[in-house]
Amino acid sequence: MVQIENTYFELGNSSTRNCLIICDRGVMDASAYISKDKWEKMMAGNKWNPVEMRDNRYNQILHLVSAANGAEDFYSTENRKRHYQDHACRSEGVDLARELDYKSAAAWVGHPYFDVIDNSTNFEAKMNRMIESVCQKVGIDIGDRLQATSRKLKYLVALLPPDSEFPPFQDFDVVHHYLQSAGPKVQARLRKRGQKSHxxxxHTQRRPNVHGQARIEVKTQLTHRDYMNLLAQRDDAHFTIYKKRRCFLINNQYFQLDIYKEPGHPRCKGLVLLETYSSLTGEALKNCMPKFLNIVKEVTGDPDYSMFNLSLKEDWSTTKKFCRSATHGKQDQQLPEPPKQYHPYDENSD
Known part of the structure; x- marks a missing residue:
């Protein structure tokens, strides 16, 4: 499978046109079907490591949750055509399929752009959510054609529990540098993310609104050499941001927990933020949140928890670079006056 993928990757790299390569399965999926010892032996024998084979090899991971988990009425193992589908290649019963589906998803926990497409909608809407997710990552403006309702959510967390209370997780060291930008409406930053020295x-660049789209964000994977060269463009108005990022999957929902580390501005000391993407609301959303975390409040769109603002060296009350969010209004707290230098995209999605 690796060699087949490499062949297609090489063809894509040699093409003079934009090329999107979609893999039905990825390398890490194999770990769901063999023992941990065998998988680790295979990784060691091929000199693989998770950062290269999971994070660097694929730009985005989409896990389409099996019908065995949430749409059982549409799960069939019979080798004949029913009124809704034919699955001649499916052999697992519902319970085993559900278990393997979870293991397959867990194999990708830790990838920086991992989207779980669950069965909370009908199949057509599920496919639209998948397409919308891909379009968003590659920067294609789809307008409202797919009626996507998934949104990024951010929460303030206090008093982290011991590691034993978490489901299986992956921890990463993350370093962010903001770069000098071409103009006041463009924001650029670098992210270094790794495990065990891998x-x-x-490189992320956020651009002004185009054709009414709320945000244009272009992400480019870099080599170590490119990264080091771009560091020369660091913006001295910002601190470097250091975090420990913990990624985990629970209730078919993918979460990232950012634990801010020193050195940094005193405003970041002890700060812990939980992020996820969801189309759920109300009780449905509340029920899927991690019960073992002490969630203080939702801070989605709150400029006080924007990484851009958190990294500013100047005091918020005097700086002209403070970025106010258009999606969050505080009625009980006085915010600084709107800055003359306007940065429209203050949400942190890296």
């Missing part, structure tokens, strides 16, 4: 590097 790193991936991403």
């Amino acid at each position: 790193w991936s590097y991403i």
